[in-house]
Amino acid sequence: MNKKISKALKKPATFAIVALIAISSLLTTAFVNKNFEIARNLDIFNTLFRELVINYVDEVNAAELIKTGIDEMLASLDPYTNFIPESDIEDFRFMTTGQYGGIGALIMRRGEYIFISETYEGFPADKGGLLPGDKILEINDQSAYNRTQEEISTLLKGQPGTEVVIVIERGGHDQPLTKTLIREVVKIDNIPYYGLLDENTGYIKLNSFTQNAGREVREAFIELREEHNIKNIILDLRGNGGGLLHEAVNIANIFVDKGQLIVQTKGKIKERNMTNRTLNNPVDTEIPLVVLVDRASASASEIVAGAIQDLDRGVVIGQRTFGKGLVQNIVPLSYNTQLKVTVAKYYIPSGRCIQAIDYAQRDDNGSVASIPDSLKVPFKTQGGRVVYDGAGVEPDIFVEPFTLSNISIALLTRFHIFEFANQFYQTHDEIPPADQFEITDEIFQDFLSFIEGKDYSYTTDTEMLITMLEETARDEKYFEALTDEISSIRASIAKTKKDDLITFGDEIRMLLKDEIAGRYYKQRGRIVASLNDDADIREALSLFRDREKYSSILVP
Numbered sequence: 001m002n003k004k005i006s007k008a009l010k011k012p013a014t015f016a017i018v019a020l021i022a023i024s025s026l027l028t029t030a031f032v033n034k035n036f037e038i039a040r041n042l043d044i045f046n047t048l049f050r051e052l053v054i055n056y057v058d059e060v061n062a063a064e065l066i067k068t069g070i071d072e073m074l075a076s077l078d079p080y081t082n083f084i085p086e087s088d089i090e091d092f093r094f095m096t097t098g099q100y101g102g103i104g105a106l107i108m109r110r111g112e113y114i115f116i117s118e119t120y121e122g123f124p125a126d127k128g129g130l131l132p133g134d135k136i137l138e139i140n141d142q143s144a145y146n147r148t149q150e151e152i153s154t155l156l157k158g159q160p161g162t163e164v165v166i167v168i169e170r171g172g173h174d175q176p177l178t179k180t181l182i183r184e185v186v187k188i189d190n191i192p193y194y195g196l197l198d199e200n201t202g203y204i205k206l207n208s209f210t211q212n213a214g215r216e217v218r219e220a221f222i223e224l225r226e227e228h229n230i231k232n233i234i235l236d237l238r239g240n241g242g243g244l245l246h247e248a249v250n251i252a253n254i255f256v257d258k259g260q261l262i263v264q265t266k267g268k269i270k271e272r273n274m275t276n277r278t279l280n281n282p283v284d285t286e287i288p289l290v291v292l293v294d295r296a297s298a299s300a301s302e303i304v305a306g307a308i309q310d311l312d313r314g315v316v317i318g319q320r321t322f323g324k325g326l327v328q329n330i331v332p333l334s335y336n337t338q339l340k341v342t343v344a345k346y347y348i349p350s351g352r353c354i355q356a357i358d359y360a361q362r363d364d365n366g367s368v369a370s371i372p373d374s375l376k377v378p379f380k381t382q383g384g385r386v387v388y389d390g391a392g393v394e395p396d397i398f399v400e401p402f403t404l405s406n407i408s409i410a411l412l413t414r415f416h417i418f419e420f421a422n423q424f425y426q427t428h429d430e431i432p433p434a435d436q437f438e439i440t441d442e443i444f445q446d447f448l449s450f451i452e453g454k455d456y457s458y459t460t461d462t463e464m465l466i467t468m469l470e471e472t473a474r475d476e477k478y479f480e481a482l483t484d485e486i487s488s489i490r491a492s493i494a495k496t497k498k499d500d501l502i503t504f505g506d507e508i509r510m511l512l513k514d515e516i517a518g519r520y521y522k523q524r525g526r527i528v529a530s531l532n533d534d535a536d537i538r539e540a541l542s543l544f545r546d547r548e549k550y551s552s553i554l555v556p
Contacts, residue, residue: 067083078326081340083337083340087154098210100185102186103128104126104186105119106119115135117418118522120186124184131170132422138166139164161182163181164182165180166178190207190216191204191207191213192523192527196228201230202221202228209243210244211244212247217254218254221254233289234291240298242299243299245265249262252278255287256311256313258278260278260311261277265344265347266347291308291317292317294321294536295322295401298324302323302325305321307349309381309393310348312382316393317396317540318395320394321393323356325346325356326345350382350387352388353389353390377390407501410456411451411456411511412511416451421519425519434520437529444509460493510530514526
């Protein structure tokens, strides 16, 4: 070989070797420095904690102090990175599998006691005769007085096959009742109900994305299509807080082709980044599809709704979703504890991430507040429609969310509707099927008699504004001049409030219908009874009847 050529080749090689050595040295130094910082700060924390426990004036609960420190540390990162102590492992398992060992009942606190609010059909609480409204007095000889819901829930849960003895107080019985139940594996259905809304439209209500959710939705859809020859389908994800990511992919796969990108996860560790595509042949890629969402639709629900929207496969109806585009992994820790840690963000087919831009700023319901348009980044669906990132999934058709009147809220929070349903159940052996049951004038009059003399007082926004006006008028010395006008307004409000039971009668009837149907037909009955009064469903059915409008939404 020519010496000049040989020399020329050696120079880049030498340079590359020197560069690699330099980079390696820098990386090693950075790694050492990082490890030193970790070790240094852990040593500071350890020293501080030891000296605090030794020197603090009062006795310190070391476990509680550490738990508080861990929780506060993780809270500074994002809302979904959490420490899971050993005592909460069962609750975490329920979130991912939908299963737990227990009696199958929902509970609520009223005053100093915990009450049964609902039982799951076919599980120990239901089979053992527990009823909504039962006050829990004792569990396995332990008093339930002044216990929290979490404490009572822990006492009721346990290994399947074990016995739990519950002493309850029930209206209409002079003496407490004792119920002996055998705990079972309680499996909460991903799909509490599916069926027909009309002769052409199927409906599937999906409450969670635990194991087998995709298979269950597929089977429900196939049954509706083959046995009832449906022409449209509604997938209801309202109130669904999400769950397993791969189940979201499986559900989208029912309606989109095999090999289609549904969601990508991208984080700091590139080797863990994943591209999730549909793996199976679809069931139906043509049937008109509506996905219902609301502010409580989160995570896996947003993957399904967002993917269906990005692929122009169906129409999303309802309200803007929660805005959770963060992926968590579970890391085992010592002493049977775990760390649920955010490791990535997920991106749906258009490339957008639905994670709220600032997840630290949220409304009272936990969802992200409104995001200025200037902070949103536009993306395009497969067909060219413009969609945006930064604040959940915006529906294609927005429906005003249903809000309760003040009087309905008062009747609910003071448990008058709950108690009337209990009384109705005890005095009526049966009611028509949930889809046919209505609150007749006779039943409504019985309810009005039931609440006569009971407290359901409430303060309207107008009354609060009047109170503020009074205070301001006193400060500014105008109160005496405005006394007559303010008194007149208060009198008018009081007169109007007396008529609220009639003014909002349709709304109160709806609440009564749902509660009473739940007594006879459990959770399924509540859902069925509510369908006729559902504004989102009415919008979806109207859209299905207007094929031109449906198609125009999916075309840019």
